[in-house]
Amino acid sequence: MTLDFFRLMYPELSLILIIFTLLIIKIFDLFKQNQSLISFFNAIFNFYFASLLFSININSGELFNGMYISSSKFAFEKLILTSGTLLILLNSAVWLKNHKHLPEFYLLLVSSLLGMQYMISSGNFLMFYLGLELASIPLAALVNFDLEKKKSSEAAMKMILLSAFASGIMLFGISLIYGTSGSLDFDILQTSINANKLNIIALIFIFSGFAFKISAVPFHFWTADVYEGAPFAITAFLSTISKAVIVFVFISVLSPIFNNLQFLWSNLLLIIIPLTIFIANIFALRQRNIKRFIAFSSIAQAGYILLGLSSNNGLGFASSIFFVIIYLLSNIGFFAVVSAVSDSMGKEEIDDYKGFYKNNKKLSWALAISLFSLAGIPPTAGFFGKIFLITAGAATNHILLIAFVALNMVISLFYYLNIVKKVFVDSSQAPLADVKTGLSAKVSLIICLAGIIIIGLNGALLEYITKLINL
């Protein structure tokens, strides 16, 4: 038992250990210089990442009477989240260097990651809810991490209020479920949930909580304001990692538990998907600020992921996870460039990028590749990701929906390519000067770009994911 406890809950326990280490560092003020703490933490985190990578196949089983479940699928999902976080941390080294409260930043970020991992591994709604709260509350504090900025505080306020609101509604849904079936255990719920009205309402409530987290229309309103106010690193985290975890949980929690109500939630998605993609596209068209732009672009991308989920079969889930990985790489690649620009010159408007190519040849290409992948232009990975999603969605036989989604892919081309055009074609009186990026940011950017290109050309990853899903 004890051995199992350490063996199975290894990813979370390590994170808790890291959190305590950070607390001790904070209390005794062990690191006088930010740079040394950054190096120290990156080293630990890299080590943690490596250990996850090597233990990916050995953890399988359950703890605490099925409260906590571990499997190689979950381990893989945790690995994705951790690697995304690592890439973001590498990117934000320059910004962190001058920050006064560095240990707290790490502390909060790791706590949020811990919450997400518990969410993935949960075998009971109680555990799931705890994980959810642990994942979202530290994030609100992180959004406020540019302490002197008013916009940042406002964003944090909005986020905490609205996410409390969403949690409340979700909790209400969960309590309804408990009322009808007398259990919160996922195993029992899978068989006991049937299509009575109370369960339908409960599903819709829980679903809306999910939709809020993944910012699907009409639960997306917080997104743009919060993304705009938050520091770049946190915007990147919100737009990638916190969405990825919802997708994973959707696959492992929502779809099996509500399997009996499958017709209902696929119809729900049928309404949500076109709304999400279309509204997000329309708003993305008119954004001037790069963070607000990425907010709407990420909402639209979430819509594509939901399309894969709506198929409710192995292929759909596998392609959703596959797309999440690609989206993570593309978005973080994009953030690596824009946050480097923001850190060194404080420019956050799209128009500031006019003539960017003149002084920043390599960064411009990196930006273009990331945007091509987000837009789904072959031969980048984004193209294959979207193709698989659409193929999976086609299995639902809603040809109109597929056509509409595909049409929106073309609309989205316009705003992604608009930035590429500004960077390469437009000329400016005063184009941005040569942007200096740190070594770690370069490494992160190269990993993202290599991933975007290699994953597109090599099918091994998808095959691996399909194998995991079908286990």
Next chain:
Amino acid sequence: MNQGIILNIINSTFGLSAIIFFPFLSFLILGLSGIKSFKKYASFIGIISILATFILSSIVALEYFFISGKTADGFVKITALNFEWLKFSESISLNVGILLDPISVMMILIVSFISLMVHIFSAGYMKDDKRIKIYYSFLSLFTFSMLGLVVSTNIFQMYIFWELVGVSSFLLIGYYYQKPEAVAAAKKAFIVTRFADLGFLIGILIISYYSQSLDFVTIIERLTGESQYLNSSVAVSFLGVSALTWALVLIFIGGAGKSAMFPLHIWLPDAMEGPTPVSALIHAATMVVAGVFLVARLFPVYSLSCPAALDVVAFTGVFTALFAALIACTQTDIKRVLAYSTISQIGFMIFSLGISGYGGESGLGYMASMFHLFTHAMFKALLFLGAGVVIHYIHSNEVKDMGGLRKQLPITNLCFLFACLAISGIPPFSGFFSKEEILLAAWNSNKTVFFIALFTAFLTAFYMFRLYFLIFWHNKPSNSKSKAESHFSMIIPLLVLAVLTIITGFVPFGNLITSDGKILHSHFHFSFSIIPIIVAIAGIMLSAILFKTKSNKTENLNLENLLKPVKNKFYIDEIYIFITRKLVFSLVAKPAAWFDKNIIDGTVNYSGELTGKVSEKIKTLHSGKTQGYALWFVLGLIILVLVFAYIFY
């Protein structure tokens, strides 16, 4: 028997893939090396690589048509290479490979040959350009993608190369990126063809869903004849039309986008902003026939399983042929006339496929379409390269700046004349043979189509010779430059193409390329071919009367000039001219051009505006007020609950 003599390339993986990868290599060398290095040798590297490709493709063509592909009564399909690349599901996987059959072998021959001519021509045409290295790397990229497209073993590989072709076309149209028109044209071409490709993609998804395969050979096998795949795809219907018909129509929309069929043709005339040799290669001879090639590739499915989709193909083709020919009569920009004539000629190929049956005598349309594709590539490339010489000499695209150039540019004059005779359908030039076959096929299957096509053939002769006379005869030029002809690298391709324009008509096409791979013994129909010849000569005569000597441009038309040539002619001529100039120009061609410019183009522009307006209207939703957001949250939730819990269940 002869295998000892010819290198056995068809059976060598390396030799076959080299055809495609030589251009790719040159793209890599030119595109990725530093700005300064190789600049002097850019054209040399480009030409050498494409020359190698051309030699290899010729050998493959010889081997295919005379040894490997040949059977007792026709030709077989050879899947020469096939690698599994990505696995979609258990049954569907995406392969990359090389499929050899009569049409793909013909296409690699055309593509590599025209590309070679254009590469050589560009060495002279672009020699003062600063970015010549980038130019050649783009050309190589295009050649690579186009070759990859035509040899595709499966429909998804084709789609990927299809997009790559689109990208290289985009890059080349926007090559003069300092010119705002060029950038706008590139964008337009990209967006319009992307919309069409969307149809293609959805079509692919439907086809692959029902046939459980992406492979061309398998798809054709499964969707023709009695099979469970065909039955299931016909059984499902959407809006009263079967899934298979939807798929084929959608795929045709993809093809129509690339091949500039009405109403997706709007990008092609604008695409003439690119360098002229590029227009010759991409927007006349090769890329724009990709749509024809696509329909031809899936022809058995269209023809045997879904004649309804084939009707769509036929009527789109014939309407486009007429429509574009009418517009061509009113244009004054030399390249735009050629662009519309290209659209019109592709219309001929498309409707010829559309009216064709499968196999035997009824498959004449298919063979004629491929034949026309072949001859058209030669004479249209010749026309564009000739236009390139003229533009290079005059530094203008407008015909009003030209005239009497036959003195200064004698060789170009002769070559251009040959090409005009070919496109008009005068024997013994190549266009005559292919067009005559098309018209015969039309006569055999659909009389309406035949008469429209015949009238279009008349218009073709008319507007082509209008262009010819305005450039080379007409007035004396205002500035008489003494320097005659151009760089030899520009003249050689012209001469080669001119010779081919004369002789390619005699290729026994029915023995090589037919709808079912069996030999079709076509014979000349001398009694029949008199009609097209008379019609073409009438068109030429009319434009000779109107444009050969006098100074009456279409634009500033006044009655004096109009009546002068009529005075000494028969009364019948006057009616003829009245009908063509007044009725056809003012009542049909001008409105058609207006419709084209304002309605078709306008819709595209307006849809962008509309989206902007909608977003303007709903922006107040994002007020920034938290309570407002919460309100929307609850409203959304309530609506969902109402819809699902109380209305549906």
